[in-house]
Amino acid sequence: MAPEALRVSDVSAGYGGLPALHGVSLEVRPGEIVALVGANGAGKSTLLKCIAGLLKPWSGAIAFEGRGIGGLPAHRVVRTGVACVPEGRRLFLRLSVRENLMVGAYTQRDTGALDEVLALFPLLRERESQLAGTLSGGEQQMLAIGRALMSRPRLLLLDEPSLGIAPRIVARIYENLAAINRRGVTVLLVEQNVRAALACAARAYVLQTGRVVQQGTAAELLESDLVRKAFLGI
């Protein structure tokens, strides 16, 4: 088996004829939390969409646990053990909290993950029969993460989990992510909130206009001039 959980090699992609990624490569090792940081429009979400199967890469390869998943449609990527919490959460607002979780278990024969998810997010248990649309932003993010966990992924992709959420709740969501990671789920997250991402991740890649411009451990990046100037405003 390949030593890395996820390997992205020289991936280029874009929308229509407009390129958004120019030959991006990165790897995520099993059990790691890796952050993908960068400004708006740097191509972070585009890369995540390529991995999740929502966007076909123009070129390059994507492998999960040694198996090529580049170009697979999203509904087949999930079955390989990769779950995605999309940008803006995209919950099924007309379904209840519980139904959202059940839909998350669509690829599973049983819904055994339900108890684990509700144990991780006790708030969701209280709101189980409420419509997802009635939840607060933070609760919706927790539900989106819980829904993704229902497919029992080994790799969890998250697109901007802190977007539009109160700072106090962001801290809690990152605690949840750490707890999920401790249970053996590898995490790749995309963030504009560089401080929160680097506090949680072991390693990070910095994307700028569709290219990886820097990579390293979170500690290294926090010290680097590029990150300090461009994202932390120091």
Added chain:
Amino acid sequence: MNPLAQALVSGLLTGLVYALIAAGLSLIFGVMEIVNFAHGEFLMLSMYLSFFLNASLGWDPLAALPLNAALLFVLGVVVYYALIRRVLRAPMLAQIFATFGLGVFLQAAAQFLWKPDFRTVGATVVSGTRIAMGGVFVSGPQLVAAGGAVATTLALWWLLARTGTGRALLATAEDRTAAALMGINANHMFALAWGLGAACVGIAGGLLSTFYYVFPQVGSQFALIAFVAVALGGFGSVVGAFAGGILIGVVESLAGVFVAPAVKNLFVFGIYLVVVLVRPRGLVGKQ
């Protein structure tokens, strides 16, 4: 005999059949935002199926209902894969022409193959039966049709609200990208919606054939009423379409009894206009 009660009961019974036809139409629209303008022709085909099974094999249309449902389900799935799938990303006008053209084709084919004659299904177990309840007369075929429509709609509701497949359909209806991320193949769900929508109208056709003429254009009037029911109930809401169908049946019946049979449609479309102007999202529509 109390004319008001009689009109209400007759209207309710007719309305329940309209409601089933509308529920199928609404399901397809709700899942993929394509209006099936061939819905009435699906109904017509189902009625001919009942007619021919009865005429050639002596089958009672009520006994043949599972076959109507199964064959129409297959028809819906085939139409999806052969036609609708090709216009999924096409402009709305192309989608309208695709289903409208299919409807015209089916109607013309029926006229060519089976002649424009009005046909009636021979004796069925419910033919000629009539029940009197508190001064209100109810025809057996209509009562059975209404009961079958209720049972079918309940089964559809159960499927949507209580099964994993139903949840996947609803999830796809709301956000097909998010549904794909959950492992749901949107294409399968779209095909399933067409199959179920067509099966609903297939059962409605079988039920109607016990008391209604079978002819190539029979679907048009029912489809028109189903469109109004779907718009009344709110596009995409199966429950709303069902309520809309019942409302139309009752209004039509009351207008027919208390004003004049010739103007009953005036009232049906009048209500439609009022709802569209005052409450465009429909009576129980979303958003």
